Amino acid sequence: TSEDGASFIAKKEALGKGITVASDLVVDHANQCSITMTNGQSYLDMTSGIGVASTGHCHPTVVKAVQDQVGKMSHAQINMFYHAPLLELMDRLRPYTAPLDTFCFNNSGSEAVESAIKLARHATKKKNIIVFNGGHHGRTIGAMALTGSKNMFSAGFGPLMPGVFYVDYPYSFRCSASTFEGHSPDHCVKEIMRQLNVLLKQRCHPDDTAAILIEPVLGEGGYVPAPKGFFQELRAFCDQHKILMIADEVQTGFGRTGKMFAIEHWNTVPDIMVLAKGIASGYPLSAIVSRKELMDLQPPGSMGGTFVGNIVACTAAVATLDVFEQEHVLKNVQERSIQVFGLLEKKLSSANGASGLPESIMPLDIRGLGLMIGLEFGNAPQGFAARVVKHARDHEHLLLLTASIYETIRMIPPLVVDADTLEDSVNRLVKSIVQVANDMKNE
Numbered sequence: 001t002s003e004d005g006a007s008f009i010a011k012k013e014a015l016g017k018g019i020t021v022a023s024d025l026v027v028d029h030a031n032q033c034s035i036t037m038t039n040g041q042s043y044l045d046m047t048s049g050i051g052v053a054s055t056g057h058c059h060p061t062v063v064k065a066v067q068d069q070v071g072k073m074s075h076a077q078i079n080m081f082y083h084a085p086l087l088e089l090m091d092r093l094r095p096y097t098a099p100l101d102t103f104c105f106n107n108s109g110s111e112a113v114e115s116a117i118k119l120a121r122h123a124t125k126k127k128n129i130i131v132f133n134g135g136h137h138g139r140t141i142g143a144m145a146l147t148g149s150k151n152m153f154s155a156g157f158g159p160l161m162p163g164v165f166y167v168d169y170p171y172s173f174r175c176s177a178s179t180f181e182g183h184s185p186d187h188c189v190k191e192i193m194r195q196l197n198v199l200l201k202q203r204c205h206p207d208d209t210a211a212i213l214i215e216p217v218l219g220e221g222g223y224v225p226a227p228k229g230f231f232q233e234l235r236a237f238c239d240q241h242k243i244l245m246i247a248d249e250v251q252t253g254f255g256r257t258g259k260m261f262a263i264e265h266w267n268t269v270p271d272i273m274v275l276a277k278g279i280a281s282g283y284p285l286s287a288i289v290s291r292k293e294l295m296d297l298q299p300p301g302s303m304g305g306t307f308v309g310n311i312v313a314c315t316a317a318v319a320t321l322d323v324f325e326q327e328h329v330l331k332n333v334q335e336r337s338i339q340v341f342g343l344l345e346k347k348l349s350s351a352n353g354a355s356g357l358p359e360s361i362m363p364l365d366i367r368g369l370g371l372m373i374g375l376e377f378g379n380a381p382q383g384f385a386a387r388v389v390k391h392a393r394d395h396e397h398l399l400l401l402t403a404s405i406y407e408t409i410r411m412i413p414p415l416v417v418d419a420d421t422l423e424d425s426v427n428r429l430v431k432s433i434v435q436v437a438n439d440m441k442n443e
Ligand code: PMP
Pocket: 108, 109, 110, 111, 113, 136, 137, 138, 139, 215, 219, 220, 248, 249, 250, 251, 252, 276, 277
């Protein structure tokens, strides 16, 4: 199933080691939830290109809009002109982002995170940023200082941006699996609020603290939804100490969790939201959105860049919203979410009986929100999740990802996935888990 031959090996050597590629597969084309390789083999894509292809690969509405735009103009430099797709995009996004109503654009998630930090520091005239263990905010010099999902993202690249302070993410499975045995998600919320209060009192004075940056559902850190009630508490804490709340919705935004933005599950409005990934169905575009009075504190000319707000990417983003509205994508996410979590519970708890998932990989935490689906095997040997992902790819033609420093598998289907494709994927995943668990037990 892989490319081989001297020519491929010589060519792939030209890619430096800093970018890792999980397989030797070479893609040729894709359609909705299926990716076909140059060797003619097709794979079920339950990664959506790491949460990007929300409308599925090559949705006809997006393809048509992009094709029409490319023939008219591909680069309308944002410092020189307004363009209709940009103006329309902001207009169309506002009902979803309200009361946040003013935008600033970038090309990637990391860059938009940096824009959010620049805005928070400049607007508050304060410098410290509080982030969470397990959080992932990107790979640029600033963003990697804010990233606590894996040490490889920042090891050896220091000195890192100063003024960054970490507390634990409210990770109730890990809490109950370790320090807080037997305690509830409520206890987890209280514990994290305690850590934040202690941090402000001991090391990070509120008068020095510009913002708290957080993912509503931990992404690369393991697909961990924050517990019920957490963001209401965090919002009150930020208001009390005049600290801005920045929601990194790069992975959770644009319908991934069954609401347009994940923070809506907590009925909470952040001061700044960071958007990227699913915004434009695969075209590079990212943004921050905030209230006008805050955004207007940005010094003129301090934001932006050559490619930002690209006209083709904005066109794709508008077409993405068309698909969301015309095809009721959010409703599909909500329905498919109930289906997938039901199937996983049923199949993996029955696998735990007669068909035999060994005790050695338990407990199993099946968690997530919408179509962010995470499975963490509490006691599995190191490498288990990666082996399942590899097995699924090589033997079941199912594309999945791992997450976090723990044994976690994540599934990120396109948001337009249908019931049969999802069930087929779950069956292939369960087969892979049972196979690898039994292989490892017998080794
Ligand atoms: N924030 C979150 C929550 C992310 O998941 C990511 C990427 N995985 C980023 C920021 C960085 O985005 P990018 O890779 O587009 O720079």
